[in-house]
Amino acid sequence: MADQEQMKSLAKEAELYRAQGLLKESKEKYLEVLQLIKKNQRFQHNEKAIDGIKYKIHSLEKDMAEIDQETEAPELSKKVQDLIKRLFSFSQDKAAAEMEGAVALAVFGQFERALAEFGRLLKEGTSQLIAAKNILRCHLAFSSSDAAINQYEGWLSGELLSNAQLRNIRSFLEYVLKKKGVQTKLSEVVEDPSQKSKDTGSDPGLLDISSIRFRLESGPCKGDIKEFDVTFQSGNMISLIISDNESDLVDSIVPGIRLRGIHFFSQEAVFTGSGVVSESKRIKTGPRRGDYVLGIRIDST
Amino acid sequence: MANFNQRERVIECKLVYYGPGRGGKTTNLQHIFKAFKKQATEEMVSINTKGDRTLFFDFLPMGLGKIRGCEVKVQLYTVPGQVKYDSTRKMVLKNVDGVVFVADSLKVRRKENVLSLVDLQQNLAEQKKSIFEIPLVLQYNKRDLAHESIPLLPVKLMEEDLNRKLKVPSFPASALKGTGVRATLQECLKLTLQHLQRELKWMR
Numbered sequence: 461m462a463d464q465e466q467m468k469s470l471a472k473e474a475e476l477y478r479a480q481g482l483l484k485e486s487k488e489k490y491l492e493v494l495q496l497i498k499k500n501q502r503f504q505h506n507e508k509a510i511d512g513i514k515y516k517i518h519s520l521e522k523d524m525a526e527i528d529q530e531t532e533a534p535e536l537s538k539k540v541q542d543l544i545k546r547l548f549s550f551s552q553d554k555a556a557a558e559m560e561g562a563v564a565l566a567v568f569g570q571f572e573r574a575l576a577e578f579g580r581l582l583k584e585g586t587s588q589l590i591a592a593k594n595i596l597r598c599h600l601a602f603s604s605s606d607a608a609i610n611q612y613e614g615w616l617s618g619e620l621l622s623n624a625q626l627r628n629i630r631s632f633l634e635y636v637l638k639k640k641g642v643q644t645k646l647s648e649v650v651e652d653p654s655q656k657s658k659d660t661g662s663d664p665g666l667l668d669i670s671s672i673r674f675r676l677e678s679g680p681c682k683g684d685i686k687e688f689d690v691t692f693q694s695g696n697m698i699s700l701i702i703s704d705n706e707s708d709l710v711d712s713i714v715p716g717i718r719l720r721g722i723h724f725f726s727q728e729a730v731f732t733g734s735g736v737v738s739e740s741k742r743i744k745t746g747p748r749r750g751d752y753v754l755g756i757r758i759d760s761t
Numbered sequence: 762m763a764n765f766n767q768r769e770r771v772i773e774c775k776l777v778y779y780g781p782g783r784g785g786k787t788t789n790l791q792h793i794f795k796a797f798k799k800q801a802t803e804e805m806v807s808i809n810t811k812g813d814r815t816l817f818f819d820f821l822p823m824g825l826g827k828i829r830g831c832e833v834k835v836q837l838y839t840v841p842g843q844v845k846y847d848s849t850r851k852m853v854l855k856n857v858d859g860v861v862f863v864a865d866s867l868k869v870r871r872k873e874n875v876l877s878l879v880d881l882q883q884n885l886a887e888q889k890k891s892i893f894e895i896p897l898v899l900q901y902n903k904r905d906l907a908h909e910s911i912p913l914l915p916v917k918l919m920e921e922d923l924n925r926k927l928k929v930p931s932f933p934a935s936a937l938k939g940t941g942v943r944a945t946l947q948e949c950l951k952l953t954l955q956h957l958q959r960e961l962k963w964m965r
Binding site for chain 2 (some may be wrong): 476481567
């Protein structure tokens with residue numbers, strides 16, 4: 461009798477957990493019921509009861525498998541995608557907010573729309589390197605390595621990106637493909653003599669750097685990893701721009717501080733080194749008025 | 762971080778309902794939407810899977826009217842509880858101002874409560890926020906199931922498991938029946954607005 465009561469109580473629990481979507485817990489309770497039935501002389505030959513419990517366990521397993529296999533990111537309606545863009549773009553700077561919105565779409569698996577957004581930003585010239593790298597990331601997550609490679613080849617034959625940017629993107633793509641275990645030889649960026657003088661305004665001892673990435677070791681943004689396009693390079697001096705709404709960041713990168721473990725993205729490869737912040741000035745005129753220009757003197761690579 | 766428009770005297774803050782999967786976060790928001798329909802400024806948005814599990818987030822924007830001369834707006838979110846949606850949880854938690862942690866009172870979910878709280882602490886830390894400093898309220902949900910003889914964790918044990926170090930306000934609740942939902946939200950809002958007053962000095 462005690463067994464029967466316990467079975468009833470366990471079955472009630474199992475049913476409630478199933479109704480609440482706690483499938484694993486429900487299955488465990490049904491398994492306990494099954495154990496009790498098999499141990500109990502009165503019920504152990506009750507095939508109907510045993511089959512009934514087994515059937516419930518089987519359907520729970522089926523539901524669990526379905527959940528596991530569920531497409532993680534169904535295509536959402538444009539309205540919901542717009543909402544995602546709106547809710548997850550935090551910057552006051554319009555260009556930065558647009559980029560955040562596009563990144564959010566990618567995080568929520570809305571790759572087609574994210575690709576369209578990044579593509580638009582790329583064409584508009586907004587943080588082109590970041591947009592281009594995100595396009596490649598979307599292709600790698602959404603379709604295939606081939607799609608990412610084809611995209612790179614497409615840029616190579618177009619005029620949207622400069623040679624310095626293309627070399628940077630090539631290094632990036634090579635790096636992520638290698639990490640994915642994809643062995644491939646990406647086409648080299650062919651030097652265009654007309655661009656050469658524009659691209660190589662730097663010391664012959666140091667490669668052209670198109671972007672850098674580093675982790676902040678002090679200040680209000682300590683621990684943050686930041687990536688910037690290099691806007692100007694002269695020898696071992698590089699300049700980059702920080703948006704005016706990132707005042708915390710400006711406070712973290714004050715003149716005199718040393719930045720260690722900087723990742724430099726250049727045509728040859730990604731390499732690391734260190735530098736010292738040499739200046740931080742507010743731009744007073746032009747379209748970037750209010751933003752900050754930061755100078756870094758690279759002292760070791 | 763909350764958005765404070767000093768010129769128009771409008772403050773907008775973000776509260777996130779966090780907790781293990783199937784713990785009742787969405788049910789909390791559904792009850793709030795029904796009970797405070799007048800304050801809801803838009804329809805509640807839910808992005809669920811077929812099995813009614815939260816896939817990305819639920820979103821409910823509300824207007825609380827004027828508090829000390831300032832228009833207060835609040836955006837309520839839930840995160841997906843399932844472990845595999847970690848990147849989504851991180852995204853939803855961005856710029857959060859206050860958190861309601863919805864713990865499941867079912868005995869079989871004891872471990873998941875603890876894991877989810879640890880996950881919250883880690884995801885906040887990634888934003889350089891401390892779980893000990895952010896406005897936080899615990900809710901022990903599904904207390905109504907005690908009447909159905911379903912094994913529940915005693916509140917005292919849940920306090921020991923989840924609130925021994927945090928020592929934040931906690932509320933027994935039944936989101937399904939609506940018990941404790943209002944009190945939980947009110948407390949979290951109170952703590953969040955007090956915190957934002959210290960940070961932004963938005964009250965006159």
